[in-house]
Amino acid sequence: MNLIDKLENNQRLEFDDAIKLYDLDLFTLGKYANKIREAKNGKKVYFNINRHINPTNLCADVCKFCAFSSHRQSADKSYTMSYEQIIEAVDKSVLNGAKEIHIVSAHNPNVSWQWYLEIFKMIKNKYPNLHIKALTAAEVDYLHRKHGLSYEEVIEKMIEYGVDSMPGGGAEIFDEGIRAEICKGKVSSDNWLKIHSLWHQKGHQSNATMLFGHIENKEHRIDHILRIRSLQDRSLALNNGGGFNAFIPLVYQRDNNYLKNIPFLGSVEILKTMAISRILLDNINHIKAYWATSTLNLALVAQEFGADDLDGTIEKESIQSSAGAASKNGKSQKEFIELIQTSGFIPVQRDSLYNELIIYN
Ligand code: V47
Numbered sequence: 001m002n003l004i005d006k007l008e009n010n011q012r013l014e015f016d017d018a019i020k021l022y023d024l025d026l027f028t029l030g031k032y033a034n035k036i037r038e039a040k041n042g043k044k045v046y047f048n049i050n051r052h053i054n055p056t057n058l059c060a061d062v063c064k065f066c067a068f069s070s071h072r073q074s075a076d077k078s079y080t081m082s083y084e085q086i087i088e089a090v091d092k093s094v095l096n097g098a099k100e101i102h103i104v105s106a107h108n109p110n111v112s113w114q115w116y117l118e119i120f121k122m123i124k125n126k127y128p129n130l131h132i133k134a135l136t137a138a139e140v141d142y143l144h145r146k147h148g149l150s151y152e153e154v155i156e157k158m159i160e161y162g163v164d165s166m167p168g169g170g171a172e173i174f175d176e177g178i179r180a181e182i183c184k185g186k187v188s189s190d191n192w193l194k195i196h197s198l199w200h201q202k203g204h205q206s207n208a209t210m211l212f213g214h215i216e217n218k219e220h221r222i223d224h225i226l227r228i229r230s231l232q233d234r235s236l237a238l239n240n241g242g243g244f245n246a247f248i249p250l251v252y253q254r255d256n257n258y259l260k261n262i263p264f265l266g267s268v269e270i271l272k273t274m275a276i277s278r279i280l281l282d283n284i285n286h287i288k289a290y291w292a293t294s295t296l297n298l299a300l301v302a303q304e305f306g307a308d309d310l311d312g313t314i315e316k317e318s319i320q321s322s323a324g325a326a327s328k329n330g331k332s333q334k335e336f337i338e339l340i341q342t343s344g345f346i347p348v349q350r351d352s353l354y355n356e357l358i359i360y361n
Pocket residue numbers: 065066067104136166167168169170171172207208209210211248250251252253254257290293311319320323
């Protein structure tokens with residue numbers, strides 16, 4: 001059967017076919033991706049009212065793409081937030097209607113593992129219904145390397161201290177050759193997958209990201225997506241509620257970091273990658289076009305090419321905005337809703353696990 005016949009018949013594609021998807025024109029890819037999107041999510045575009053908090057930028061690791069870490073800033077720009085500052089930020093966000101706090105930090109060698117975890121307990125004690133999405137697999141791996149805790153121990157403590165779900169960060173690109181170039185010393189691809197697998201085995205949900213548009217090629221992207229699909233097969237087979245909620249292709253931002261002379265990735269390549277993700281990941285319900293890295297306008301166009309989620313209002317964000325993204329101060333809910341509606345879609349405010357809270361018909 002040729003590739004188009006396989007697409008017509010919704011057949012699962014393996015590597016040799018998957019790589020050929022990039023040879024199809026954008027509109028053919030969009031047609032098949034949109035068919036899958038509509039079958040899974042109709043015309044709905046999901047978003048949540050969330051707040052990103054990045055409690056420290058002091059990092060023991062040096063990822064070349066990262067502009068957030070204090071390695072990229074003068075010594076006086078390094079910071080570690082106090083618990084008072086963190087809860088003050090959470091208080092404000094809750095007043096603004098936030099349903100989720102998304103907490104991602106650098107790998108800070110000057111604080112204990114308890115410092116990371118007490119943040120979650122403090123928030124949970126005050127706001128038991130607020131969803132805490134926290135600790136990337138890269139942070140879990142760092143706490144293991146630095147403090148000698150096993151992955152299982154870190155995960156048990158995350159649950160005990162109030163983490164509800166894990167964000168998808170730290171995955172970058174799974175190919176170890178590329179990792180050696182861009183994030184040497186950070187969590188390996190096998191361990192990233194192992195940590196999410198352990199989290200899923202506990203019946204919990206997480207997201208998966210892919211950082212693209214730097215020095216990787218199309219083969220690396222396809223390999224990355226298929227490894228995520230394979231773990232999701234194993235996690236769903238457990239039938240315990242655990243697994244990936246969303247796949248998030250993050251477009252590489254080029255400012256203020258150590259990866260030089262990387263040309264802009266064109267919109268066609270970005271949209272093709274979104275569409276290919278939708279086609280290949282038949283076992284993941286949501287593809288998130290994370291507007292902070294793709295721009296809000298392209299994220300809206302991506303909704304026609306397989307994506308069905310825009311992340312959220314964000315409110316404040318430091319990781320991608322340090323590298324040039326326009327996400328420093330988030331977006332208002334009103335703007336989100338209007339932009340989705342005028343693009344011909346149905347805005348749906350969701351919670352972190354994709355339960356629908358408000359449908360704006
Ligand atoms: O892993 C760092 C990325 C990630 C750059 O799970 C960059 O819902 C682009 O995990 N250009 C952290 N990206 C953020 C993250 C995330 C974001 C949104 C939603 C979710 C979710 C998770 O940020 C890192 C890295 O891949 N990143 N530097 C950069 N220059």
